Amino acid sequence: MRILGGISRRRQSKSPATARPLGASGKLALLSETDIFRDLGPRDMAEIERMTAMTTCRRGKVFYTPGETGEVLFVLKHGRVNLFRINPDGKKLVLASVDAGTVFGEMSLVGQGMHDTFAEASEECTLCVMSRSDVEHLLVNKPQVALRFLELLANRLSEVETRLETVAFKSVPARLAAEILHRAEGAPDGRVDGVSHQDLADAVGSYRETVTRILNEFRRDGLIELDRLSIGIKDAPGLKALAES
């Protein structure tokens, strides 16, 4: 059985301890782009800038571990982050894969628990880190931010609910087809790169061998083409049909 230690080894950056802090230079520019802050004026943004730290994480870095990390909230500026849990056998399940603009973290203030949840950069990431008190302050004094936050949370809720339904109702091939299509969104060439079968298995809640087998079936059926760490979509409608179960 693949265990927790193995995961860290497999992907975790070998670079020095923690994420690298960013110079004050590009901080403001990055912050202004964020969804959650978009309603604020320049003066507010400057204030936020003073109270946040910005860091980057390279692909694969697990930058949040329950217990170890304090009570902070992350705002993802660039890149993509996987929030996942590990079960007692060491099996990993990706709860959510969040995009730039999303807020996440351990915040009892907002009840936003990351109980047992890890966060890892699935791509090169730029993150903004806020302390509990900063967030409290911000939410109380800037209602617009609270509203944006609300919106984000509601979207994540909706997403997880759909995921729950998917895991409960659909077969692994269906889930896999959906996952591939989802990951291909945004890539105009209809190609998913840098994703191992193991990654897909973690995402759909299955196993590496099963994913390999099913991907090969997909290829046999002319739905996709396969290369090392790369999947090319050849028949998107076909995949979509499969994804509907």
Add this chain to the structure above:
Amino acid sequence: MRILGGISRRRQSKSPATARPLGASGKLALLSETDIFRDLGPRDMAEIERMTAMTTCRRGKVFYTPGETGEVLFVLKHGRVNLFRINPDGKKLVLASVDAGTVFGEMSLVGQGMHDTFAEASEECTLCVMSRSDVEHLLVNKPQVALRFLELLANRLSEVETRLETVAFKSVPARLAAEILHRAEGAPDGRVDGVSHQDLADAVGSYRETVTRILNEFRRDGLIELDRLSIGIKDAPGLKALAES
């Protein structure tokens, strides 16, 4: 295969069309108890009272159907509500079972989508219904309410994530044990009443026959006792151990 029509037949109240409106009498009293409004003063409460409708639903009533119902937000005052989806085969999955104080509904404003999600009273319920514009108004003008809302949403998110993990990782017996324990909370006699095997199956994402079989195993192992529509817990620690997988 059990289908959608069957569900309505099985449980839906045969009473006239919609839920019964409540006299203005107890409205304010009920509203003040709600979590989400608890920070408001009497004057604000009065204002809210003016703009909300209060209704009751009897057990089993499906009072929200996607598409049919408009863009409203419910605040559950008393009772318990199941939010669920139906898959193409007619199989039902309970996404969340929400308690008094919870807010839910179709609200694009807050991104709070109920796409394809139904709501049914699993107990006698008192509900407060707010329109989209009322909610917008409230959230913009009463930041405290937005904060409470945030808190609620974050809790629900956390719950669904745990549920997702459970469905993905744990066996049906484990899920069932957890579900029984969960439902027995609050009942000091350690008894779960008025719940059919089908209800449990819908809740844990399994099938009626499977649930029946496993419950009988539980009884054989001295964990529970069984009666028609009733389960008595005899060995809570044993169930808990099972629930941990």
Add this chain to the structure above:
DNA sequence: GCGCCTTGGTGATCAAGATCACATCCGGGC
């Protein structure tokens, strides 16, 4: 070039639980 690690390929086996098919059983309505 060599060794090693990561990724991918595949057969064999197995267990869980979905699915089908009925048989009761119980309570309520008439």
Add this chain to the structure above:
DNA sequence: GCCCGGATGTGATCTTGATCACCAAGGCGC
């Protein structure tokens, strides 16, 4: 009491997909 529908009990399959056991190929560091 009789009938009906919902709730439950249970046997008999059948599939899916988890799990085990290896092997092969690609890529990288040295």
